Amino acid sequence: MTPRWKFLFAGGLVFILLVALIFVPILRRRMKRAAKLQQQSEEQARRELTQPIAINPGDPRVKTKLFWASDTIDPALVPVTVDLPLSSDPVLRSKQVLNTLLAGPVDAELRTLPPDALLLAFYLLPDGTAIADFSEALANSIPSGIASEQLAVNSIARTLEANVPQVQRLKILIHGQEVETLAGHLDLTGTFVVNTKPVQAPVQLAPAALTPDKAPTKVAQPERKP
Amino acid sequence: MVVLDPAHGGTDPGARGTGGIRESEIVLSFAMEVRRALEQQGFQVVQTRQGNEDPSFDDRSATANAQRGAVFVTLHISSTGLPGTVRVYVNSDLAPVAGSNGFIPWDRAQVPFLGLSRTFGDFVQGFLAQRFKGSPETAQTASVRQLRTTAAPAIAVEVSSVTVEDRADLDRMAPGVADAIARGAAAFRPSYVVPTTPGALP
Numbered sequence: 029m030t031p032r033w034k035f036l037f038a039g040g041l042v043f044i045l046l047v048a049l050i051f052v053p054i055l056r057r058r059m060k061r062a063a064k065l066q067q068q069s070e071e072q073a074r075r076e077l078t079q080p081i082a083i084n085p086g087d088p089r090v091k092t093k094l095f096w097a098s099d100t101i102d103p104a105l106v107p108v109t110v111d112l113p114l115s116s117d118p119v120l121r122s123k124q125v126l127n128t129l130l131a132g133p134v135d136a137e138l139r140t141l142p143p144d145a146l147l148l149a150f151y152l153l154p155d156g157t158a159i160a161d162f163s164e165a166l167a168n169s170i171p172s173g174i175a176s177e178q179l180a181v182n183s184i185a186r187t188l189e190a191n192v193p194q195v196q197r198l199k200i201l202i203h204g205q206e207v208e209t210l211a212g213h214l215d216l217t218g219t220f221v222v223n224t225k226p227v228q229a230p231v232q233l234a235p236a237a238l239t240p241d242k243a244p245t246k247v248a249q250p251e252r253k254p
Numbered sequence: 255m256v257v258l259d260p261a262h263g264g265t266d267p268g269a270r271g272t273g274g275i276r277e278s279e280i281v282l283s284f285a286m287e288v289r290r291a292l293e294q295q296g297f298q299v300v301q302t303r304q305g306n307e308d309p310s311f312d313d314r315s316a317t318a319n320a321q322r323g324a325v326f327v328t329l330h331i332s333s334t335g336l337p338g339t340v341r342v343y344v345n346s347d348l349a350p351v352a353g354s355n356g357f358i359p360w361d362r363a364q365v366p367f368l369g370l371s372r373t374f375g376d377f378v379q380g381f382l383a384q385r386f387k388g389s390p391e392t393a394q395t396a397s398v399r400q401l402r403t404t405a406a407p408a409i410a411v412e413v414s415s416v417t418v419e420d421r422a423d424l425d426r427m428a429p430g431v432a433d434a435i436a437r438g439a440a441a442f443r444p445s446y447v448v449p450t451t452p453g454a455l456p
Binding site for chain 1: 261262266268269270277311330331332333334335336341343361396397398399400402410412414415
């Protein structure tokens with residue numbers, strides 16, 4: 029190869045390198061943007077398919093206890109009483125209370141569940157086992173850790189215990205699947221004990237204002253399947 | 255023997271702080287400190303991982319289950335909670351093991367050890383509470399996946415938290431956490447009698 033060709037070859041290589049340095053980051057940015065757009069539209073479609081159960085204003089208003097994080101003791105739950113029209117059907121009622129729990133308290137710092145998490149489905153088996161199927165955001169967006177994951181599950185279990193006496197135990201699924209842990213720590217392969225008392229008809233109470241109740245509450249006791 | 259389990263690792267970083275703190279890295283350095291403190295107390299120590307690997311939950315449990323008379327400590331850093339506090343967790347109550355064929359089901363290997371885990375956890379938590387103000391006085395209960403399949407007195411130690419601005423704040427806690435675990439293990443040792451499994455031959 030003559031020196032002239034060598035010079036042209038080297039020049040060509042430098043040119044290609046420069047072009048790659050300029051265009052590769054641009055291409056990468058565009059691909060990232062396209063992936064994000066696709067993700068957003070998928071999430072939008074899912075949200076449209078899984079509209080939360082609306083509260084029916086015709087239903088009798090009931091003092092509903094929702095368990096969110098305590099602002100004084102960490103990590104603990106505190107019941108907050110909200111006056112809500114709730115269905116007498118245990119499945120609809122469970123969906124209504126869980127969607128209200130997911131919507132979160134006025135003070136966002138006291139949330140126990142991620143704001144983007146959705147309840148996709150809820151079933152109640154004849155033996156009192158409730159199956160709550162949440163979107164992946166419950167597992168992906170929750171702060172990872174034993175304390176935070178236990179608090180999230182306890183808030184779901186205690187809210188069901190307080191408002192839906194037909195629910196005896198709770199199984200949590202993520203996007204229709206059984207998962208080993210919520211976010212790397214808390215065991216979701218079994219069921220959690222919710223109610224141990226005999227089932228009674230829900231009591232209709234007089235309207236009440238939004239009021240924090242008593243001291244932080246007990247921990248949900250998980251159990252293993254036989 | 256003490257089986258030390260630095261949680262997470264590999265592609266699983268565990269909790270992540272805004273300052274780039276990764277739980278999987280911090281627990282590995284904590285494990286080295288805890289190991290030194292335990293060895294000074296005369297314990298033999300085995301780690302479930304030495305570097306940035308991510309053994310499965312079952313593989314980590316198997317390290318302890320292969321030893322008779324071992325105790326198991328899994329180390330975690332939380333992403334919530336009051337920074338500078340430490341919590342010890344023992345597994346929640348599990349349904350008793352049915353049948354009497356002499357075997358413990360793998361998925362409930364912790365069942366015969368729940369009482370011992372509680373005693374061990376309370377010892378360690380007591381020493382931690384003396385050192386780290388705001389920590390509970392006794393061990394907490396939680397449904398920790400890692401503990402369920404472990405056939406040994408088993409505790410999870412969770413330090414708060416990855417939200418600290420400077421990693422040095424967590425590093426400064428390591429000697430105190432290590433000392434409390436080592437003293438807790440030493441205090442627990444005399445009360446540790448390996449339980450007989452249901453239906454086991456005499």
